[in-house]
Amino acid sequence: MSSIGSDLFDKPKTCLRPLDEKRAASFRLELLEKLAERGDDGNKETLEANAETFDFLAAALELSPFLHQSALVRPETLANVLSLPLEERLHTDIAEARSVWRAAESEKILMETLRELRRQVALTLGLGDLAGILSAEQVTRSLTEFADACLSSVIDFGLKQLAASGKVKLADTENPSSGSGLIVLGMGKFGAAELNYSSDIDIILLFD
Secondary structure, three states: OOOOOHHOOOOOOOOOOOOOHHHHHHHHHHHHHEEEHOOOOHHHHHHHHOHHHHHHHEEEHHHHHHHHHHHHHOHHHHHHHHHOOHHHHHHHHHHHHHHHHHHOHHHHHHHHHHHHHHHHHHHHHHHHHHOOOOOOOHHHHHHHHHHHHHHHHHHHHHHHHHHHHOOOOOOOOOOOOOOOEEEEEHHHHOOOOOOOOOOOOOOEEOOO
16 A cells, blocks of 8 residues: 655646546546555545545546556556655656666566556656646656666666676676766757657667
8 A cells, every 4th residue: 555645636736627527437436446456545545535636637547548558557556656746756766767677687577667667657747747746847857867767777787688698798797887888878859858758769879
């Protein structure tokens, strides 16, 4: 069960209206059912007691299929977003993305974990953006910082795997990219810290 600490409970600054009130009503029920399934009575009761926030969430999920999928395919994702202030949630998820390579036993596990974190970060930013809690600059900067953390994590994992197979020698096995001679330059929106929700990243790889 998560503790309740999201800024979303402090009355969203913007008011969203769903296109289809019946669909939004069904999403309200779905939200409560998903939270109940995972034993998250704290968030369930708080949503029921905060009609404005509950209506905002239902409208956001009805208007955005991506947010709906992110929130309800894995109910723990929404519960995690509701458990902390949005900026703290983002800081935590970005830090986890940067360090996840250390515990990943395979590339498959690494990529699955990063995809789950991406879903959570996108949900946090999407809701914070729509509620007017996060500015456009905060959203693009956070998306860029998350992409940077994921890329750095993947690079460290790849270098560790190459070292284990004897293909490269690392200066620091605890920090594979440090002193490795690999240089990654972020270009375009990535380099300018202006990534949006659907941006890819453009990079140049150099090796000394």
